[in-house]
Amino acid sequence: MGNQKLKVLLGATALAAVAGHSTAGEFDGITLQAKLIGGQQYEALYARIAEWEAATGAKVEVISKKNHFELDKEFKSDLAAGTLGWCVGSNHSSFASQYPNLYTDLTPYLSADFIAEYVPANIAASKIGDALVMLPRAQFDVSALYYLKSVYADADNQAAYKAKTGRDLAPPDTWEEYKEQAIFFTDAPNFYGTQYAGKDEAIVGRYYEMVIAEGGQLFNDDWSPAFNSDAGKRALSWFVDLYQAGAVPPGTTSYLWDDLGQGFASGTIALNLDWPGWAGFFNGEDSSKAAGDVGVIVQPQGSAGIRTGWSGHHGFSVTEACDNKEAAASLVAWLTNEDSQKLESAAGPLPTRTAVWEHVVASAEGDAYRSEVLKAFQAAASHAFPAPQTPYWIEATNLIYPELQAAILGDKSIDDALADAAEAVDEMMQENGVY
Amino acid sequence: MSRFRPPAWFVLLLPAIIILAAVVLIPLILSFYSSFTPYKLTRPETLYKWIGTFNYEKAMKSVHFWSAFGRTVLLLTVALNLEMLLGLGLALLVNKVTYGQRALRTIMMFPMMFSPVLVGFQFKFIFNDNVGLVNNALQSLGLTDRAIPWLVDGQLAFFSIVVAEMWSSTAVFAILILAGLFAVPRDPIEAAKVDGCTPWQSFRHITLPYVMPFIYIALAIRSLDVARAYDIVQIMTNGGPARRTELLWTLIGRTGYVDAKMGYANAMGYISIFLAIIFTVYFFRKLNAARSELGMAG
Structure with missing residues (x-):
């Protein structure tokens, strides 16, 4: 009792x-x-x-x-x-x-x-x-798309884009369109279409969400690597194409979040997929040259109709x-x-x-x-999904990111880079007794 | 039955032995032992699983490890030589100064007072391709109209790291060589002057042999430093991009602390120690040779 x-x-x-x-x-x-x-x-x-x-x-x-x-x-x-x-x-x-x-x-x-x-x-x-x-x-x-409103309001840009693509110039809703616009806006070295995190977990996270948006997976259910696939290759080619076209600052492979935030705030980047914590900074008169010119929309979708959302x-x-x-x-x-x-x-x-x-x-x-x-x-x-829930996530990212960089910088082909990354991750998972 | 009495020398040495064992020997033994286990920081139980020489074999077969090893040797060779030449030049110039030499010596030591992490951040900014000082200066002067990727291109990134290393440590050479220059006796130099030697001849045959022991001491100290280079490179490039600037300790540091694979990291560490030992032995031999040339050996 x-x-x-x-x-x-x-x-x-x-x-x-x-x-x-x-x-x-x-x-x-x-x-x-x-x-x-x-x-x-x-x-x-x-x-x-x-x-x-x-x-x-x-x-x-x-x-x-x-x-x-x-x-x-x-x-x-x-x-x-x-x-x-x-x-x-x-x-x-x-x-x-x-x-x-x-x-x-x-x-x-x-x-x-x-x-x-x-x-x-x-x-x-x-x-x-x-x-x-x-x-x-x-x-x-979760990241949404920040953009400079002035580049879309510019009449010359609108006319040139229409003439080039036959479409009206508006903030992109697909990653393919995003890439096209980023290349279109670039006027290096003074102005770049976009930028991305280029190392450590940051680039693998971005790649991961792009693989999902392309309809693929980073890992299979047994945690063996699944990114050496068509979707994985399409996702990586997005990063490679932008770099090879010079639409991102050449140092982007060494950028992390702070560099990206400062970059967009310098007013020299048109499109920027970034975190919510930067919203105030980007529009602050004291902190950003882009203040008053910042637009924000939901992040674009990949070819599978899925939006990124790491x-x-x-x-x-x-x-x-x-x-x-x-x-x-x-x-x-x-x-x-x-x-x-x-x-x-x-x-x-x-x-x-x-x-x-x-x-x-x-x-x-x-x-x-x-x-x-x-x-x-x-x-x-509403499109968000977490990082892969494996204890070996960070270890896997450390094996994947140098290979992504190698493809981006042209040291390896996309196929070779992904094959090498998948082999390294597979070996690591086996060594850890995952399967 | 008489009680065991340890010899007096042992008792007197005991505190030193205990401290040395605690701070040097035990960590060394533990880390050496763990290099034969799959020890992961996040899974303490793995410390007790013996896997023999698996980690060593893995490191010996790893292309990434050996390229990092090679790159570290290259950095050592290039950075040490350049620092030595600049340090020697700086010391010779400062030695000529008669007024304000103390102030100059103090100023010369400023870079040594900066934490390597700070130096890394400073040069990361200076060489940043977009907002960095170097590119802005080059573009403003009309020398280039593109953003040079200092920290991305393999050779340029290596150059940038060497510059940062030199900036922070040339003073070590300068100070030690300056001390050597103070110790050079005046008589043989004046005798050489009387005998009609050129300034180059008296430098080459009198001053240089006297400062050589100091140069070798500086080389030995700095070779250990550079063989362990980590902070500056970690901040500036983190060994990347695409492993283009990966050095031994950025690789080992990432393996041990980020991937938590301490067993494997320790195995790589023990192989790398040979590098430091080889350079130290080499420079000490050179030091002894230089000293015996001056009749100081013994």
Whole structure:
């Protein structure tokens, strides 16, 4: 009887906690250690931790604050050294699958209704197998198409494009059209049609979404490489053609996100597939020469009629080794609840809860640019899919990207580059005992 | 029964032995052992699986590893020689200065005070094809009308890395050679002057032999540095594009920390150590030869 009572009590406490309305003093005396992603843009949310502490009586001790790449190394060191005494960690959908045993399944600590309040695609991307290893915060990333409105409004451009292609000049809806327009707009070295991330995970991610848009897959169901296919070759030729035509800056193979952002903001790039976090920067008078000239639409589609949509989101996880998983789950739920997401998304990042999406779209009314951005990214989000959920994703990208670069720079043919990349990935997967 | 009493020398050395074992020996043994395992940072249990020389065989058969090895040797050779020549020139010039030499010496050491990571970022910007200083200068001066891909073209990227290495470390040579120049006795130079030697002859036959030991010490120190070159290259090109600037430690660093394959990375590391050992032995032999030429051997 007593036991039954305790169970009911515990259940009620957990439910109250996950709804973000924690019961006073329910976690009195508990201290949770946390390793969180650091950066000015995240501090506003962390200020809410004090409210959770006051509400529950628990204490949070942030023992590490670093960017995700540094945190990733730290988590790997922790796994290697067995120093897993901490409870809450920042996570990212592109990294999560690398540490399948580090984080616990949050499902037992949350109600189904609470989980249903998140955008289903984001929840799906937060799982490894059936285990919900993180709760997504309002830091969701998917790329939409930014473009300079002036190049489309230019009468000479319109006439020349019409004469050349027989079509009216408008922002592209297919990647083929995008390529054609990028080559058309280029006036090197002063103005380029487009640019793309050229190394590391970044270029493989872009290639991955292009393969999907072309109707292919990066991996088969058994995780053997599937990109050495017609769709894979078509996807790679998009990158190669643009480079060989000189429609991208010659240094694009060494560009990462910051270089791309600065490039578009310099007003010398016509078309730019990029993340939502740049929207304010691109249109800021102080930060961008393109300010006032930026248009945003949903990302184009490939020949298979599928739009690109490689996405990622930040989240919070609870370690398997944590002694106070309930308290930790309550903190994680608090940091991603409706109020927290409203706070974070007010500064620009995209939310991962349905109600918060509605809230941000409504609150942008009257601001034409912000409304355009949100509409574009809401559409973009509906086509989103996560990075392949394998612990060997990053390792695979390190094998694939030098081969993509070799094809782009003309060191290898597309066929040879993809054959070599597929062979290397196949060997790596086998070595890791995947199949 | 008498208690075991260790000899006094052993007791006195014990703290040093313990510290050396803790900071040098144990990590060395552990990393050497792990090179015979498929150790992955994310899967600690793999540390206990013995796979023999698999990692070494894989590295020995890897084209990427040997091209990185070759490229590192090339960088070592080119960068060290150029740094040595520039450092020597710089030291000779500064040695001639009679007023403000101290200030000049301090200024000369500025690049050494920069973190290599910062140097990498600085030169990455300078050589950026779109917004970089070099291309903008060349285009403004009308020397070219295209964006030169400094960090993309294999040879240009290698050149850019050499420039960054030289900028940050020529001062090492200059300072050490300058110290050597201070130690050159005046008498033989003046005697040579009286005997009618040209400035080149007195430099070649008197000054240079005196500074040679200093040059070899600088070469030995810098060869170890360049053989471990990582930070600047990692920032400027990350070994790319298409592995065109891949050096040993960018490859090993990525394998160990990004791919988390520590066992394989350690195996490659141990093979690479031979490179450092070979260069160090070579320069120390040269150093001894130079010293014995001056009658300083022993």
